[in-house]
Amino acid sequence: MSLDLQTRDHRWCLDASWISYARRPAASELRARARSIRATHYLVVPGRPALVGFFAFRDGSKRKSLIPAALAAARTLGPDAYAEYEPEPGRLWIVATDHLGNLTPFADSCISASEQEAFEARLDPSLVARKQRFDIDQVDEKFAQFEPESYPLREVSSRRSLFIGAGIVACGVGIGLSLYTWHLHNIRLAADRVQQMRVESDRLKRLANAQVTTVTPDHWINACLKTAKAIPLFAAGWAQMEWVCNSTGVEITWLRAGGTLADAPPGKYTDQGDLIVQTLPMEPERTRPQAHAPVDGKRLLLALLQQSGVKAQIHTTVVLDQDPKQAHGPPPAASAQFIWPTDPRSTSWDAIPGLQFIELRHKTGLQLSSAAGQQSDLNSYLVSAQIGEGDHAP
Structure with a gap:
C-alpha cells in the first residue's frame, strides 16, 4: 500500500512499482498491468524510455496528482546510491540508483524494520556498503533538499470495462431479436443455409489466420x-x-x-x-511472418555477439540417419547459449532469420553472496536459443 508523507512544505508519495517502456504503452495496456499487480492508480513520466509508476491506495481515493518521492530522491542522491529513510517509527523507505542514476528495480520500497536485515542480506555487499541512513528526526531536513515535481495521476477504474460489457450485451440482445424476427419472416431452410455458410467462413478465416501468424x-x-x-x-x-x-x-x-x-x-x-x-502467463504479440533474403542466420548471430564482446556456445544438431545424397542441402539446426550483458530489448533480434528464443534467465541480485565481496551483474541475461534449418545463403 502506497504511503503519504507530509513534510513542512510538501506532501510526498512513497512505495510504488516503476517500469520502463521503450515506447509509451496504450492506456488499456497500463490499466491491465496495474490490475495484475493490484495497483489502483498510475502515472506516466514522458521520455525515451517512458517511465510508469504504479501506486496502490485505499478504495475511494480521488486524488488527481501526486509528487513521487523516489524520482526526487534519485535526482538528489545521484548514481550508485543506496539510502534508507525512516518516514515513521518501525518502517523504512528504500531508495537505490544504478550507475546512470536511474531507480533500481527494488527502489521505492517500504519495509518494516524487522525485514531490514533479511532485505540487505540479499543485496550486493558493495551496494549496502554505500548505504546512507536517515532517522525519523532527519527525514524532514533531507526531504527539504528534494526538488518536488508533480505528475497527473490516472485511476485504474473498471467503469469503462462495465460500459463496454453492457454495450456488448445490448448489441447481442439486439442482434438476437433481429435474427429472430428475420427468421420468422423468411424460409427456415434458407436461413439455416446462410447461417451455416457464415459459420464455416468464419472458421476458415480463423484457421487461416492461425496458420500464417508467428511470434518474432x-x-x-x-x-x-x-x-x-x-x-x-x-x-x-x-x-x-x-x-x-x-x-x-x-x-x-x-x-x-x-x-x-x-x-x-x-x-x-x-x-x-x-x-x-x-x-x-506470457502473451507475446503475433504477426504475419516476414520474408527474409537467403542468409546464414547462425553467421549473423555470431557476428552480433562478436560485436558486443559476447562469447557463445553454439552447437549444431547432428542427424545420424541423414541421406548422404542430401549433404549439399540446408545446414542442420543449431542451438546457442550466451550471456547478454544488457537489456535485450535494446537489440533488434528480428534481423536474424530463423532465430527462436527458448529460454531467458535473469537473477535479480537479491541472493546471498557465496563469498565476501562477490558482485553480481544485475543487467546480464542468460539466453538459450536456436536457429532453424533453411536460413542460409545459397
Missing part, C-alpha cells in the same frame, strides 16, 4: 521482460531471486526472507516452505 524474437523478448519486470522484487517478507521465461510462461523463484506462506506469492512451494516458484 523481438515480440517474445518484449512480452518476457514486460511480464517479469512488472512484479516487485520484495513482497510481504519474500525476496524474488530470479525469473525464467520459457514455453510455459514466466517462472519467478521467491525465497522466504522473514515472511510466511500465509502472505506468500501464489505458486508451488518446496524446501519446507522456504522456496516458491510462481508461474505467470
Whole structure:
C-alpha cells in the first residue's frame, strides 16, 4: 500500500512499482498491468524510455496528482546510491540508483524494520556498503533538499470495462431479436443455409489466420521482460531471486526472507516452505511472418555477439540417419547459449532469420553472496536459443 508523507512544505508519495517502456504503452495496456499487480492508480513520466509508476491506495481515493518521492530522491542522491529513510517509527523507505542514476528495480520500497536485515542480506555487499541512513528526526531536513515535481495521476477504474460489457450485451440482445424476427419472416431452410455458410467462413478465416501468424524474437523478448519486470522484487517478507521465461510462461523463484506462506506469492512451494516458484502467463504479440533474403542466420548471430564482446556456445544438431545424397542441402539446426550483458530489448533480434528464443534467465541480485565481496551483474541475461534449418545463403 502506497504511503503519504507530509513534510513542512510538501506532501510526498512513497512505495510504488516503476517500469520502463521503450515506447509509451496504450492506456488499456497500463490499466491491465496495474490490475495484475493490484495497483489502483498510475502515472506516466514522458521520455525515451517512458517511465510508469504504479501506486496502490485505499478504495475511494480521488486524488488527481501526486509528487513521487523516489524520482526526487534519485535526482538528489545521484548514481550508485543506496539510502534508507525512516518516514515513521518501525518502517523504512528504500531508495537505490544504478550507475546512470536511474531507480533500481527494488527502489521505492517500504519495509518494516524487522525485514531490514533479511532485505540487505540479499543485496550486493558493495551496494549496502554505500548505504546512507536517515532517522525519523532527519527525514524532514533531507526531504527539504528534494526538488518536488508533480505528475497527473490516472485511476485504474473498471467503469469503462462495465460500459463496454453492457454495450456488448445490448448489441447481442439486439442482434438476437433481429435474427429472430428475420427468421420468422423468411424460409427456415434458407436461413439455416446462410447461417451455416457464415459459420464455416468464419472458421476458415480463423484457421487461416492461425496458420500464417508467428511470434518474432523481438515480440517474445518484449512480452518476457514486460511480464517479469512488472512484479516487485520484495513482497510481504519474500525476496524474488530470479525469473525464467520459457514455453510455459514466466517462472519467478521467491525465497522466504522473514515472511510466511500465509502472505506468500501464489505458486508451488518446496524446501519446507522456504522456496516458491510462481508461474505467470506470457502473451507475446503475433504477426504475419516476414520474408527474409537467403542468409546464414547462425553467421549473423555470431557476428552480433562478436560485436558486443559476447562469447557463445553454439552447437549444431547432428542427424545420424541423414541421406548422404542430401549433404549439399540446408545446414542442420543449431542451438546457442550466451550471456547478454544488457537489456535485450535494446537489440533488434528480428534481423536474424530463423532465430527462436527458448529460454531467458535473469537473477535479480537479491541472493546471498557465496563469498565476501562477490558482485553480481544485475543487467546480464542468460539466453538459450536456436536457429532453424533453411536460413542460409545459397
